[in-house]
Structures are given as C-alpha cells and as structure tokens.
Amino acid sequence: MSGDTVAEDTRSRLLATALKLFSEHGVGGTSLQMIADELGVTKAAVYYHFKTKDEITEAVAAPALQELIARMDEAERQRTRGSQIDHALGGFVDLIVRYRSLIALFNSDPGIMRAIERSLDGVETFAARMRKLLVGPDPDLATTLTANVLLAGLALAGGSSEHAHLDDETLRTHLFDIGRRMLGRPKRRPKTGTGVAEEGA
Amino acid sequence: MSGDTVAEDTRSRLLATALKLFSEHGVGGTSLQMIADELGVTKAAVYYHFKTKDEITEAVAAPALQELIARMDEAERQRTRGSQIDHALGGFVDLIVRYRSLIALFNSDPGIMRAIERSLDGVETFAARMRKLLVGPDPDLATTLTANVLLAGLALAGGSSEHAHLDDETLRTHLFDIGRRMLGRPKRRPKTGTGVAEEGA
C-alpha cells in the first residue's frame, strides 16, 4: 500500500506533511512554501503533484471521508437500532483513532470544509447523518445537543496531542465506552473489527 | 458598557467583526482587508486602532479568557467538591453561551492560541486547570478522556451555528445538564447567576 514508485512515495509524504502542518497551523495558515520546506523540495515540485492548494486539501481529507461514508452505509444496513448505533459509533471512533488529527480538523478548521464542498457534495450533512444513526430521526433538543457534544468531543479530544501517546486500541476502547455511556447504552467492549477497513491498521 | 466615544464604538465594532470573520474563515484565513471591508473602512483605519493583527486577535480573545480565569478562581474557592464542580462547569457553560463562537474558536483554530500565548502565559494549562476542577487532581485515563471529550464537545457544539437560534437560557440549561450527566452527577438546574459577570447578558 506504500512505496510503490518514488512519485507515489513523494505524493504520500506530501500529504502526510500537509496534514501535519494543517493540524498545527490550520489550512489557511499553511502555505505551499511551508509544505515544500518541510518536505525538502521546492514549491514547484509540490505543484507537479497537485495543481492547486485545494487539490491538496481534498486529497488529505478524501480517504477518511469516504471511509466514513462506507461506515455509515454499513451501519444503516443493520437491522436492529442497537446494532446501528454500535456500528455508527464504532466506525466513527475507528476513524478518529486511525486518522487522529484529521478528524479533529474537520470539526474545527473552516478551510477544509470549504475545499471539500467543491468536490464532494453534501459534506455538511455528514454530521446530520451520523447523528440520525445515533439518536434516530426525530430527537428532542436535549438528545440532539447530547449527540452533538459527543460527536464534536470525541473528534476533538481523540485528535488532541494530549492523547497522542495512547495506542490505538486503548484510545478506541475508551472513546467507544464514553460514547455508549453518553447515549445511555450499557457498557460493552467494541469489536475491534466492526467490519470494513481494518486492513490499513 | 458600549458607545462611550465614537472611537470606542468603532473599536468594539471592529472586534465584533473580527470575531465573526475569524469564526467563518479561521484566524489565518482572515485578512485585515476583509475586516476593513466588512466594517466599511480602510485597512489604515484598522491600523489606527490596533498596531498588528496579533493585537486584534488578542483583544478578541482576552475578555472571555480573563473571565474564564475569574470563574475558575471562584470555583477553587468553593469548599465542597460538588460546589467546585458546579461552579467550574456552570462558569464554563456560561462563557460558551455568552461568547458562543469565540470559545469554539479556542478549541479549533491554532492561530488564536499562538497569538494569545505571547501576551498571556500558560494558556495551554487552561484546559488542564478546568479539568482538575471537574475531575480532581489525579484522574484515571477513562476519567481524563471523559472530561476532555466533555470540555471540547461543550465548547464546539455550543458554538455551532446549528444552535445559534437557541436562546441563552435554553442552551445554558441543556449544556449544564449534559455536563453533569457526563461527570456522573445527578441532574439539577443551574443557578442562572453562578456568581460573577451576569451584567453583560
């Protein structure tokens, strides 16, 4: 999956560098010059791989976003409400843990959403769709707020540098338990492989 | 409190405009030109009120930050743990509600923290101090994570445009209850005036 050709390696290193700098300075606060310097190449070399800055932003965000869609699709196919909730929550927590800073970036930086809205439509409905999976189609205000606090909190706290030292399994388990507790569900272990996309770990 | 002189009015309108644009585009994504245009003045006029962009960023953030410190001081003076928690949580929720988008900005935009660190030291310990008030000095990992998810979630969800239509009292009550529930405390009404700084409402 990594290191096929030199170009692909540079491309993936470029995306990793961009993500790191986006997390530290925000999308707007990160220039192509900064990315190029950190990579040890020139701006023009960066432009060989991506035509525009927006293209970089999209490429940084796309994999996690598509995986999130896949996880929500999967959750919607579950027959019981309980299983739907566990799949949606488990999938979300999985993504937070595996992409860490990226997911936090979604909740925070306005720049990344703007860049993605142009390529993927309906991005702002992501949170709405996830919330619907967690608390049903017609939640009251208290339930809606609880779900929003939970989703934003999981993403931001999970991506925080304060917990960067925690291994994936530990972080995943704890975040999942917090989610279940906030949603009023009994404590339980998450199955590590909720389904799709475990191969990347 | 507002509209003493023309200059002070312009100054406060400038800060309100800056906050609005910071929320929409991030600190790095907002230029002085944008602020000036939105205000209907020139860039040079903006520079009359503030020497640098960082100074604007600091001035936008300072009032909420100093109030947060005051609230935490007050909470620490409480004698019982329960009262400490209620004061800290209530004070935090009060600030979220009253400043809305600003507090969300702290949790997200890296630019605002960088600007403030230069003037106010120990900004990164704010979250740590608040967490200590909420869950004590030596929490286990699960408790630490719960507090971090709660603090980040309250701030981000409370500042979300999705809840902009909610009146202060409604939002405050619900966020406070969510906080108490996550901290494992029985449900209760927050006293609207937990102490200081109710006059601004």
Place this chain on the structure above:
DNA sequence: GTCTATAAGCTGATAGAC
C-alpha cells in the same frame, strides 16, 4: 479618526531548463 499612497514581502501559480 479616517483617508490615500506606498513599501516590502509572501502568496498561489506557470513556463521552461535539466
């Protein structure tokens, strides 16, 4: 207080050599 004018520098982006 707000303006015009301007400086110096960084931005995203392109063209063409190697």
Place this chain on the structure above:
DNA sequence: GTCTATCAGCTTATAGAC
C-alpha cells in the same frame, strides 16, 4: 520529477495628507 525564474495579486504595515 525536481529545479530556477518569474508572474500578478494580496498581505501586513507605515507615512503623511485631511
């Protein structure tokens, strides 16, 4: 694939007129 060189445009910031 990466480089140097260059572009127009925007950035923060200053000087001085009104």
